[in-house]
Amino acid sequence: MNDKPVILDADNLIAGYLPGINILNGCSMEVKEGELIGIIGPNGAGKSTFLKALFGLVPVRDGAVTLGGEDITNLRADELVKRGVGFVPQTNNVFPSLTIEENLEMGAYQAHKNYKKQLARIGDLFPVLIQRKNQRAGSLSGGERQMVAMARALMMDPHVLLLDEPSAGLSPARQDETFVRTREINKTGVTVIMVEQNARRCLQICDRGYVLDQGTSAYTASGQDLLKDPKVIELYLGTLGA
Amino acid sequence: MLRAALVFVVAAVGITAILSMGGTAQAATETEAVTTAATSGGTNLLIQNLFNGIVFGLLLALASVGLSLIYGTTGLSNFAHGEMVTFGAMITYFLATPQAVSFPLLPFEFTVNWPFWLAAPAGIAIATALGWVQDKIIWSQLRRRRVAMIQQMIVSIGLSLALVNFIQWWMGGRPVRLVTSIDPRKQYGPISVGNVTLISMVIAIVALLAVAFFLQRTRLGRATRAVSDNPALASASGIKVDSIIRIVWMMAAGLAALGGILLALYQQGIGFDDGTKLLMMMFAAVTLGGLGHPYGALVGSLIIGVVAEVSTVWLPPDLKFATALGILIIVLLVRPQGILGKAERVG
Ligand SMILES: Nc1ncnc2c1ncn2[C@@H]1O[C@H](COP(=O)(O)OP(=O)(O)O)[C@@H](O)[C@H]1O
Numbered sequence: 319m320n321d322k323p324v325i326l327d328a329d330n331l332i333a334g335y336l337p338g339i340n341i342l343n344g345c346s347m348e349v350k351e352g353e354l355i356g357i358i359g360p361n362g363a364g365k366s367t368f369l370k371a372l373f374g375l376v377p378v379r380d381g382a383v384t385l386g387g388e389d390i391t392n393l394r395a396d397e398l399v400k401r402g403v404g405f406v407p408q409t410n411n412v413f414p415s416l417t418i419e420e421n422l423e424m425g426a427y428q429a430h431k432n433y434k435k436q437l438a439r440i441g442d443l444f445p446v447l448i449q450r451k452n453q454r455a456g457s458l459s460g461g462e463r464q465m466v467a468m469a470r471a472l473m474m475d476p477h478v479l480l481l482d483e484p485s486a487g488l489s490p491a492r493q494d495e496t497f498v499r500t501r502e503i504n505k506t507g508v509t510v511i512m513v514e515q516n517a518r519r520c521l522q523i524c525d526r527g528y529v530l531d532q533g534t535s536a537y538t539a540s541g542q543d544l545l546k547d548p549k550v551i552e553l554y555l556g557t558l559g560a
Numbered sequence: 561m562l563r564a565a566l567v568f569v570v571a572a573v574g575i576t577a578i579l580s581m582g583g584t585a586q587a588a589t590e591t592e593a594v595t596t597a598a599t600s601g602g603t604n605l606l607i608q609n610l611f612n613g614i615v616f617g618l619l620l621a622l623a624s625v626g627l628s629l630i631y632g633t634t635g636l637s638n639f640a641h642g643e644m645v646t647f648g649a650m651i652t653y654f655l656a657t658p659q660a661v662s663f664p665l666l667p668f669e670f671t672v673n674w675p676f677w678l679a680a681p682a683g684i685a686i687a688t689a690l691g692w693v694q695d696k697i698i699w700s701q702l703r704r705r706r707v708a709m710i711q712q713m714i715v716s717i718g719l720s721l722a723l724v725n726f727i728q729w730w731m732g733g734r735p736v737r738l739v740t741s742i743d744p745r746k747q748y749g750p751i752s753v754g755n756v757t758l759i760s761m762v763i764a765i766v767a768l769l770a771v772a773f774f775l776q777r778t779r780l781g782r783a784t785r786a787v788s789d790n791p792a793l794a795s796a797s798g799i800k801v802d803s804i805i806r807i808v809w810m811m812a813a814g815l816a817a818l819g820g821i822l823l824a825l826y827q828q829g830i831g832f833d834d835g836t837k838l839l840m841m842m843f844a845a846v847t848l849g850g851l852g853h854p855y856g857a858l859v860g861s862l863i864i865g866v867v868a869e870v871s872t873v874w875l876p877p878d879l880k881f882a883t884a885l886g887i888l889i890i891v892l893l894v895r896p897q898g899i900l901g902k903a904e905r906v907g
């Protein structure tokens with residue numbers, strides 16, 4: 319893994335929503351091609367904000383983001399989609415008044431010539447979505463929405479995928495399914511950066527983890543090392559079953 | 561959603577109060593004429609008023625569908641939408657009238673005197689272009705600087721005042737007629753209606769169907785609905801949100817202009833503040849139908865139009881808009897999200 323080139327590099331990001339209030343105070347991350355990166359940290363640490371800053375949805379005030387060596391700091395999200403980055407937000411991640419099929423179509427908005435082909439490919443991954451393609455996404459359960467959101471992001475065949483808590487609100491069985499699926503997507507060559515509440519499960523499958531606290535990336539190590547790190551165990555994993 | 565609905569209702573009621581203190585609206589006088597015609601025919605007043613209500617509802621729908629699309633995609637309650645209605649009719653008058661016209665501040669007069677069939681599409685095209693200009697120089701700048709909605713709404717109120725005064729200064733305070741020939745009413749069973757009104761209805765229906773077709777059957781239209789649902793997610797899906805909003809402003813301005821032209825034909829003239837007076841009914845229609853819902857404006861407009869006209873069978877015509885607003889309040893008490901508005905499930 320370590321000999322692969324760096325694909326995404328975030329250098330000391332300062333970012334926030336409201337003028338004068340920084341949520342990220344120097345967040346750095348270096349991701350190599352094909353890696354599966356897990357980001358863990360307490361609630362409100364700025365994990366979602368970090369992903370949104372990478373994706374041009376929160377203004378970056380200082381620092382830089384590069385993708386494959388090209389500066390992409392503060393590029394609009396639709397420009398990043400064009401460059402092969404996909405994003406599944408934590409909340410509000412479907413278009414509720416659109417049908418499942420229309421949601422997927424929006425995912426392939428920039429590549430509508432390949433739409434049918436992509437739809438068939440995604441249909442193999444999520445057959446249930448095709449069976450219910452005319453149902454409004456607003457009427458789906460949390461788990462079903464998560465599936466639509468993931469499928470929508472995959473419609474452009476991204477080579478970097480940002481996932482914000484894909485397992486949140488799912489039953490344990492569905493959570494497992496999500497982690498397995500994420501790993502499978504990663505195995506096909508997609509670089510995945512995944513924010514997770516379920517720190518243990520996330521660290522088990524990821525190549526490398528980042529711990530984010532109070533808007534700074536505190537430290538990084540391989541998933542296995544973080545699982546054994548006494549401080550991580552105490553703060554994020556709890557002692558039970560460690 | 562509920563808060564926005566309340567803002568609309570308060571605004572609508574406030575504007576009604578202000579307007580009812582002023583002079584009588586041109587529209588009221590004209591519809592009374594229609595009512596008289598129906599009564600003198602000795603035919604069923606209810607059916608005639610129902611029909612008048614549908615006509616008015618269709619014109620209102622044309623005017624307000626853009627208001628609804630703008631609200632849906634940007635969150636802005638555009639108080640300057642009424643002037644877009646007036647403007648379309650006034651430009652058409654400017655191009656079609658055989659009388660001498662002039663540009664404000666320019667010292668020379670000239671006549672354009674185009675035939676109506678040319679002046680009306682040209683008026684709509686110019687209004688559409690102004691929708692583009694408006695978004696380019698005002699609204700997209702405010703969005704880019706992340707100016708909050710209340711502030712943007714106040715800008716739109718200011719713009720409304722500026723535009724209505726500009727139109728009065730340019731075109732004068734008296735109502736103008738787009739066509740000089742009169743449209744004789746013919747009797748169809750219990751309904752008395754002129755050909756121009758019938759053609760206007762057909763044009764309104766075709767235009768509204770075209771909007772529905774656009775939203776439902778075209779990729780761009782579906783993207784517009786996606787932006788209405790969630791602009792950030794639309795952007796994250798690869799949609800250029802600002803381009804979609806630009807198109808929405810052009811459509812909104814063009815449809816408002818068409819609505820204004822047909823309204824001017826229907827009520828046989830248009831005054832500098834007719835669109836401004838219509839704004840309250842547009843807000844009411846959009847809120848009643850379901851804020852931001854693409855078809856809410858149509859449903860709400862038809863209900864407002866029919867209730868307003870039919871109420872005159874039993875109630876004084878001066879109260880007809882108040883009755884329509886009463887219906888709005890009752891519906892919102894039962895269905896806070898409006899008729900078509902969906903209460904989305906949480907989680
Ligand atoms: N849209 C927003 N506007 C203003 N502040 C926000 C917004 N979203 C999140 N925040 C603030 O940013 C901080 C970090 O939030 P977030 O990135 O969602 O944390 P995490 O995902 O790690 O739980 C929190 O203090 C939160 O209140």
Ligand SMILES: [Mg+2]
Pocket residue numbers: 365366367408482483
């Ligand atoms: Mg979060």
